[in-house]
Amino acid sequence: MTLQVYSISRPTKKGYIEGRGCAVTWAFGHLVTLQEPGEYDPALKRWSLDTLPFVPEEFKLKLISNRGVAEQFHIIRTLFDQAEEIVCATDAGREGELIFRYILALCKAEEKPIRRLWLNSLTSDAIEAAFKDLRDGHDYDPLYAAARCRSESDWIVGLNATRYYTVRHGRIGGGKDRVLWTIGRVQTPVLAMIVERDDAILQFRPQPFWELSTRYREVIFKYSGKRFENEEKAQVLLEKLTDQPFTITAIRAKKKKEQPPQLFDLTTLQRELNKLHGISAADTLTATQSLYEAKLVTYPRTDSRYLSEDMKPRIPKILEQLGTLRPEQIAPLDLKKLSFTNRIINDKKVTDHHAIIPTGVIPRRFGTNEQLVYDAITTQFIAAFYPVCLKNITTVDGTSNKIKFEAKGTQIVHPGWTALFPQKTKAAEDGQTLPDFTKDESGPHAPFLREGKTMPPKHFSENSLLGAMEAAGKLVEDDILREALKERGIGTPATRAAIIETLLRRNYIRREKKQLRCTDMGRCLIALIRDPLLKSPEMTGEWEEKLKQIERNELAPDDFMDGIGNYIRNMIHTSNTGQLDNRRWGNCPLCGKDIIKGKRAYGCSAWNDGCTFVLEPNYKETTLSPKQIQILLQQCILPNPVRIDDEPRILILSTLGVPMDLRLPSADRQKHQAKTDR
Structure with missing residues (x-):
């Protein structure tokens, strides 16, 4: 960030450059941030449900407590005091405007004349042209308003949600230690993506399938129809091919141009x-x-x-x-x-x-x-400046007893830009090489079936997770919100890496080689959050759409912030309604039916229909009281059980808020009935 300050005559000192009647100074990214609740009122240092939600009537600013910040801020403030005019040369965007305006506000220099240098390129010609076209800084007031609304709304939602879930769910059952559950507009939806993917993999059941192929002149031709989910149907078709000739019916050649890669963001x-x-x-x-x-x-x-x-x-x-x-x-x-x-x-x-x-x-x-x-x-x-890669893609069609097959081959005619990427060239050439076929030629072939199994989705890597964050709009159903997310996704290029590292540091996810997997802590947090908007990219989409309206002067900033305040109040009120229901034990985490009490244990009321859920009050030399059973069933056992090795695995929040799991044995119905003494 660069701030240009005019009309100063003093020797050059540390923290700025001086010459020709002006001075140029800089910040280290964000120098200024929003104050914490305890700085508004010391009583708010204590986390309590009674003080939530906390939405300041007017937000206050403070310096970031990093090394060198105070010294550089003092230099900037001194220059501001002496300047006749200030030129803002921060990044040409929302966050760049926020950095400058927050510093301006904390320096109490908002009455000074300001102008804006708007730069997308740092070439000498671009800089010179931009200085010739300096605009009144207040032309960008709507941009600043949008940036400030983003900053303050992130503060409101993140702080209140974090305090609420930590106080409400961080010490379940009266444990002494407390778990810090941190919530963020971007962080939490990213965690939800990982949890959803990992749960889909855990619950995935591979399904067998059969593919029909044939070998003709050492080339593998694949059946043109869908693969078979039933071996008998595949076998019927295979038998129709026995001792039948194979005939080439068509040869299609297509030239393909593969454009050079774009530059990196x-x-x-x-x-x-x-x-x-x-x-x-x-x-x-x-x-x-x-x-x-x-x-x-x-x-x-x-x-x-x-x-x-x-x-x-x-x-x-x-x-x-x-x-x-x-x-x-x-x-x-x-x-x-x-x-x-x-x-x-x-x-x-x-x-x-x-x-x-x-x-x-x-x-x-x-x-x-x-x-x-x-x-x-x-x-x-x-x-990027190399020629295109030219390929010939040949498709050969064949039939045997009216059953259609197809084979494809790729030939690199001119590698073009792919010559700089040997691994991509090799991958393109790894396909089968096709000999010269002639239409209507015929001969013997060797049909066969290949058995396979469907594969689960892959765990996220940082590569695929960054792609999912960038394309998060695809997960949003609303057309307007999806369009709002199209340009930005969730997070920014500068913050996405930090979000992943934050989730790792807080033990919500873990690295396993190249994979990113959720931990029990991360899965628990997502299960605890009842408000779907907190876990969805839709919140960012809604905000982004309204922030753009603020930038265009189509929406008043106060109206947007009123909406954020109402949202957080409603979120906390709705979450608070989930108190214990003393009239019932709870719902079965396997099937959702009511839990009933037997002579020795608690079990699902649908046991006669085959549900196997049983909960004994004795656990690790501890006997749970009826009240603890209610807490466990109503507040601690998390929904959406996963299955491992065909056994249901129920995720539980322990009395310390630390997740554990309970493996339920796949016992037969007689043992289950005897165990509960129904």
Whole structure:
């Protein structure tokens, strides 16, 4: 962030640059944040349901408590005091505006004249043009209003929901220790995605299937219809092929052009490094930031994959400089006649920053991650100007006894840009090679059945999770909200890695090699949250749509914030209605029917229909009281049981709020009935 301050005459000092009657100073990203509840009222330091929800009438600001922040803020405030005019040169977007305005407010300099430098590109020409077109800073008041509403609403929902669930559910059954349940508008839906995926895998039951194929002239032809779920039906078709000739009925050749890859934004870069090298999103961001600070690559925290028009003149020079590092890759390019397609240059799709590219500065030494990241960015940049990859895709149709088959083969005619990615070229060539077939040729063949089983969905990796966060709008049914999420998804390129690391640090998820899996803690938190909006990308979609309306002056900020206050009040009120019902024991977690009390244990009232749920009051040398049984059945046993090895597994919140599981034996009906003494 850069703040330009005019009309100052003093020696250059630490924290700013001075010259020609002006000074340039900077922040370290966010210097200012919102105060905590205890800073409004010391009584609010104690977490209590009685003080919820807490929605300040007016939000107050404070400095972030990081090293060097206070010193730099003092420099900025001194310069503000002396300045006749202030020029804001922060990122051209919502968060950049918020950083500047919060500093301006805490410095009590809001009455000073302000102007806005709006930059999407950092070329000399772009900077010079932007300075010639400085706008009144207050033209961007609606942008600031939207940014402030986002900041304050995140504070309201996150703080109140975190306090509520921690106080209400963090110490179940009177335990001494308390579990901190943290809730966030982005963090919680991301956790819900992982929990839902892991539960789908646990509950997945592989289904057998049979595929009909035949071998003709050493080429495998696959049956053109659907695969079979019944072996007998597949066998009937197989028998029809016995001793029948195979005839080629059609040969279709199609040329395919595969376009060069687009440049990297941060999320795509993180996904690529995780897929190829298993590097975490956070480590990729750290490495890219290090390269940026060494002036080797452009600004990393971008969600754009395009360059602006004014960057065209710089590109040949960058490629020429990279020629000393990659002479064989640069040599095929005619630097005087580069192909600038709209997949590379598009002013309309450059957001706060353009795509990540190398600067042309020649590096000296790297750490391991920095080397991998730099190589990926450089190769992607060079490949963007390479020719398309040309392929011939041949499809051969055949029949035997009127049963249709098909075989496909791919041939690389010209590798084009894929020559820079050997693994992609190899993958394209791994398919079967087709000999020269002739229409109507016929001969013997060898039909066969292959038995397989359906596969469960895969656990999230950081690669696939980042993709899911970026495409979260696809999970939203409402067309307007889905459109609002289309450009941003949930989280931002700068925050998605931190969200994943936060979930790991709080033990809601864990890493298993490249996989991200939910822990029992994470699964419990999602089960505890009854409000579906807290667990869904829809909340972000609703906010994003309204924040855009605020930016366009179509919605009053106060109306938006009133809606947020009403939402959090309703959420807490609705959640509070779930008190113990002393008239009943609870619902069966397996089938949902009422629990009844037997002579020795508690069980499902639908036992006669085959439900096997039984709960004995004796557990690990402890006998649970009737009241504890009610708490357990009504508040601690979580819904949606998973099944492992065909046995139901019920997730439980223990008296400390720490999850455990209870494996229910798949006993026969007689043992079940004898055990409960019904």
